[in-house]
């Protein structure tokens with residue numbers, strides 16, 4: 001299957017939150033989302049909004065920068081939120097149990113480049129980047145190869161129709 005992708009402008013924190021909860025509606029129990037982008041691009045912000053949209057009661061969602069993995073019980077089952085920034089080799093990835101978590105829990109992974117060849121091909125990729133427009137505008141590239149994610153195109157359509165109605 002060839003690479004599929006589309007880009008969106010996340011014009012404010014509010015739009016990022018809306019995108020995250022729309023994506024939350026598409027998620028299934030074993031999905032993997034790889035969140036890439038520079039420091040401060042908004043990976044944790046988007047992941048937090050996504051996780052909170054899947055919780056029955058409000059819970060703080062801290063950045064996993066120091067703990068590396070934070071786990072949540074969501075309406076779709078267990079979810080792991082990981083930040084691999086400080087991971088240096090595949091032994092450390094093994095110790096985390098992340099490869100077992102892939103395929104058994106929902107996984108949201110920041111800094112997925114640390115996985116190198118272990119990056120799961122069935123994942124949805126979200127790449128956030130700064131724009132020159134403003135401090136609160138981000139570009140988001142959504143990409144995938146697995147047909148499971150073809151329905152992610154609906155997120156593009158929804159965003160467009162929102163943009164048109166503003």
Ligand SMILES: Nc1ncnc2c1ncn2[C@@H]1O[C@H](COP(=O)(O)OP(=O)(O)OP(=O)(O)O)[C@@H](O)[C@H]1O
Nearest residue numbers: 010012013016038039040041042043044045136138
């Ligand atoms: N449109 C936007 N979408 C997401 N975040 C935004 C947006 N506009 C401003 N921000 C701000 O950008 C910051 C993003 O920080 P965040 O911790 O999510 O970055 P990160 O990509 O996870 O960085 P790190 O690599 O250090 O983990 C937050 O303070 C957030 O409020």
Ligand SMILES: [Mg+2]
Nearest residue numbers: 043044063110
């Ligand atoms: Mg982060």
